[in-house]
Amino acid sequence: MTAEVTLLRHADVLVLGGGPAGAWAAIAAAEAGADVVLADKGYCGTSGSAAAGGNNLWYLPPDPALREAAMDAREAIAGRLTERRWMERVIEETYHQIGRLAGWGYPFPVDEGGVERRGSLQGPEYMRRMRRKAHRSGVRILDHHPALELLATPDGTAVGAAGIRRQDGGGRWEVRAGAVVLATGGCAFLSGAFGLDVDTGDGHLMAAELGAELSGMEFSNAYALSPAYGAHTKGLMMQFASYYDEAGRPLELGDMGTARQAVARLLADGRQVLARLDQAPPGLREAMRRSQPNYFLPLDKAGIDPFTQAYPVRLVMEGTVRGTGGLRVVGEDCATTVPGLYAAGDVATRELITGSVSGGGSHNGAWAISSGTWAGAAAAAFATRGEGRARSRPAGRAGLRPHGPATGAAAEVVRAVQDEVLPLDRNYFRTAAGLRRSLTSLDRLWTDVAAHLSGEGRGALRARQAAAMVAHGRWMYRAALARAESRGMHQRLDRPEADPRLARRIHVGGLDEVWTAPEEPKEAVA
Amino acid sequence: MIEVVSQDRCVKCDVCVKVCPMDVFALGPDGIPVIARQDDCQTCFMCEAHCPVDALFVAPLSGPAPAGSPYTDEAALLEAGAMGRYRAVLGWGGGRTPGSRLDQNHVFTARLAAGSQPAEETPAGRRRVSGEPSA
Ligand SMILES: Cc1cc2nc3c(=O)[nH]c(=O)nc-3n(C[C@H](O)[C@H](O)[C@H](O)COP(=O)(O)OP(=O)(O)OC[C@H]3O[C@@H](n4cnc5c(N)ncnc54)[C@H](O)[C@@H]3O)c2cc1C
Ligand code: SF4
Ligand code: SF4
Numbered sequence: 001m002t003a004e005v006t007l008l009r010h011a012d013v014l015v016l017g018g019g020p021a022g023a024w025a026a027i028a029a030a031e032a033g034a035d036v037v038l039a040d041k042g043y044c045g046t047s048g049s050a051a052a053g054g055n056n057l058w059y060l061p062p063d064p065a066l067r068e069a070a071m072d073a074r075e076a077i078a079g080r081l082t083e084r085r086w087m088e089r090v091i092e093e094t095y096h097q098i099g100r101l102a103g104w105g106y107p108f109p110v111d112e113g114g115v116e117r118r119g120s121l122q123g124p125e126y127m128r129r130m131r132r133k134a135h136r137s138g139v140r141i142l143d144h145h146p147a148l149e150l151l152a153t154p155d156g157t158a159v160g161a162a163g164i165r166r167q168d169g170g171g172r173w174e175v176r177a178g179a180v181v182l183a184t185g186g187c188a189f190l191s192g193a194f195g196l197d198v199d200t201g202d203g204h205l206m207a208a209e210l211g212a213e214l215s216g217m218e219f220s221n222a223y224a225l226s227p228a229y230g231a232h233t234k235g236l237m238m239q240f241a242s243y244y245d246e247a248g249r250p251l252e253l254g255d256m257g258t259a260r261q262a263v264a265r266l267l268a269d270g271r272q273v274l275a276r277l278d279q280a281p282p283g284l285r286e287a288m289r290r291s292q293p294n295y296f297l298p299l300d301k302a303g304i305d306p307f308t309q310a311y312p313v314r315l316v317m318e319g320t321v322r323g324t325g326g327l328r329v330v331g332e333d334c335a336t337t338v339p340g341l342y343a344a345g346d347v348a349t350r351e352l353i354t355g356s357v358s359g360g361g362s363h364n365g366a367w368a369i370s371s372g373t374w375a376g377a378a379a380a381a382f383a384t385r386g387e388g389r390a391r392s393r394p395a396g397r398a399g400l401r402p403h404g405p406a407t408g409a410a411a412e413v414v415r416a417v418q419d420e421v422l423p424l425d426r427n428y429f430r431t432a433a434g435l436r437r438s439l440t441s442l443d444r445l446w447t448d449v450a451a452h453l454s455g456e457g458r459g460a461l462r463a464r465q466a467a468a469m470v471a472h473g474r475w476m477y478r479a480a481l482a483r484a485e486s487r488g489m490h491q492r493l494d495r496p497e498a499d500p501r502l503a504r505r506i507h508v509g510g511l512d513e514v515w516t517a518p519e520e521p522k523e524a525v526a
Numbered sequence: 527m528i529e530v531v532s533q534d535r536c537v538k539c540d541v542c543v544k545v546c547p548m549d550v551f552a553l554g555p556d557g558i559p560v561i562a563r564q565d566d567c568q569t570c571f572m573c574e575a576h577c578p579v580d581a582l583f584v585a586p587l588s589g590p591a592p593a594g595s596p597y598t599d600e601a602a603l604l605e606a607g608a609m610g611r612y613r614a615v616l617g618w619g620g621g622r623t624p625g626s627r628l629d630q631n632h633v634f635t636a637r638l639a640a641g642s643q644p645a646e647e648t649p650a651g652r653r654r655v656s657g658e659p660s661a
Binding site: 041042043045046047048051052056073106107108109110111117119120121122124125143144166167192193194195196197198227229230231232236237239255256284287288290291292293294297298299300301302361362458 | 543544545546547548549566568569570571572575576585586587588597608611612615616618624625626627628629630631632633634635637638639641
């Protein structure tokens with residue numbers, strides 16, 4: 001990356017990413033007295049999965065019985081990878097912060113009994129308000145300033161980041177800071193899922209370049225149903241769906257828990273599957289429309305009435321966005337294994353509260369709020385220690401500073417990664433042989449990318465994203481290979497049962513050499 | 527994907543250029559945005575939601591609309607009232623009620639929770655996979 005620095009700023013805390021996790025982090029850091037800069041690849045307020053999709057939340061009033069029951073219910077499906085203490089903290093923090101959001105004027109609905117219902121956030125409204133609050137808290141927001149690399153001291157402390165100013169001539173920006181919060185979201189591999197193409201795993205790569213570790217990367221194969229022509233993966237309404245084959249014959253696929261896998265099998269076999277919301281009681285249909293407008297809008301635009309017309313569906317990959325893996329956090333403040341670097345939202349592992357199953361649907365949104373708040377406050381505290389004044393170097397390598405002649409084309413790399421990670425037969429239905437085959441390709445691709453890939457201006461971002469996706473794919477499949485069993489969303493055709501000895505988290509890391517290591521199991525709590 | 531920027535309606539406010547998360551628009555010479563990088567469009571409808579005069583139309587397709595598609599026919603879209611629908615359901619714009627006030631998701635999440643019996647490691651029969659996103 002050769003662009004000249006055209007914007008240089010100093011801050012106590014630099015937040016990368018302006019989805020909910022980044023916005024909550026920036027607000028918390030500012031409220032702790034820090035001078036905060038937030039840089040987003042896109043636009044803080046519209047960018048990221050919550051803005052586009054909206055969030056139902058793990059929102060529970062302070063009723064101990066209710067909260068216990070909610071934690072029990074999740075533990076029963078989470079594959080024994082959660083920690084009760086983290087669940088309790090997230091529930092409490094989310095409840096508290098949503099109360100503040102109400103105070104800032106978010107227009108929650110009021111039910112028949114006159115009670116505000118605060119468990120659901122409509123995306124555009126939520127994120128518009130979060131931007132406003134961040135702004136009013138004194139956060140300096142840089143939109144269309146994607147970060148490409150971290151800045152680090154010689155001893156490896158994160159002290160800022162640099163990137164490109166994509167709408168201002170493509171020059172380089174640098175922010176020197178006392179601490180950095182990564183809130184760059186998960187990685188959906190540019191699958192086109194609505195709202196998720198900004199989430200390419202850049203933050204994971206930047207962190208790994210400073211030695212950060214990841215966890216739960218085998219739980220990275222979330223797929224969701226959308227109309228076959230589109231990419232709108234809103235799933236809540238599918239609880240009313242019946243499915244049909246290409247000839248219009250009803251398919252008996254069971255309830256929502258089993259239907260998705262059966263649909264995946266059929267689609268992977270090249271069959272067509274159609275859905276219709278037959279089971280929606282007429283009296284509920286208006287409420288359905290009002291509650292999930294971005295499920296209905298793409299159908300309305302296509303002239304399809306999903307209550308009466310069956311429409312073809314497909315499964316769109318959402319990777320670690322609605323998967324659970326990400327950067328490993330090593331403290332209650334969401335510190336990563338890198339000093340000065342904190343992780344919030346989907347860039348961090350969510351295993352602690354949702355285990356081996358998707359947290360999309362309630363847990364991930366709550367995690368973004370709580371982890372953002374904790375990471376922001378902790379980064380502010382770390383910054384006051386003043387380590388950020390030290391000398392720093394830019395840490396970016398693959399896709400940015402190739403060690404050989406620059407010849408690579410980002411678009412080809414992206415296609416090559418997608419060939420390995422998008423097909424249902426590779427990633428939804430996993431086998432050891434398939435994973436090994438994909439890893440051979442991805443490892444070769446990495447060697448190539450590290451040696452040759454780079455770009456200028458907008459091309460620099462494209463190259464870096466491509467590199468991040470290769471890294472993500474390798475961590476994901478290496479972890480999937482290490483987990484020689486089926487658990488939660490990680491389904492191995494060759495190992496269809498869960499292995500009790502693997503009821504523990506698996507760490508993964510490394511760039512040129514990728515390693516995995518099972519976490520030492522804790523004493524079972526009786 | 528984004529298909530239409532209405533020359534007649536656009537008031538050259540630049541909002542879409544700023545809010546598009548994927549940086550799809552560029553400012554045209556006359557100040558009206560042009561669709562400069564359609565391939566990058568992620569069909570998120572955010573530009574539609576934020577355009578103050580309903581000058582944009584995003585087709586529901588994840589690829590570009592084929593030539594001659596009604597999704598690119600501005601006159602027909604205007605006629606059908608197809609522009610500005612997202613902003614209307616969000617309740618944005620003067621005199622509207624925020625759409626979030628009509629949100630009844632609690633009904634549907636409660637219904638789902640009541641109907642689900644978790645069992646990840648079911649020994650036999652149909653394996654219930656609960657790793658599925660649902661919202
Ligand atoms: C369709 C859908 C529905 C969902 N529904 C629910 C639900 O009902 N309940 C629930 O709990 N969860 C749900 N989720 C998950 C939830 O939306 C996410 O967990 C949450 O948005 C995570 O917040 P985040 O800020 O970490 O990531 P995001 O919201 O994805 O934001 C990431 C931000 O980082 C920015 N960024 C990326 N790379 C860079 C870079 N290099 N430099 C600077 N900025 C960068 C992006 O532009 C973006 O603004 C859903 C997800 C999807 C896809
Ligand atoms: S937001 Fe609407 S009015 Fe503003 S520049 Fe874009 S198209 Fe024109
Ligand atoms: S739909 Fe989304 S990605 Fe496409 S142009 Fe509009 S704001 Fe940009």
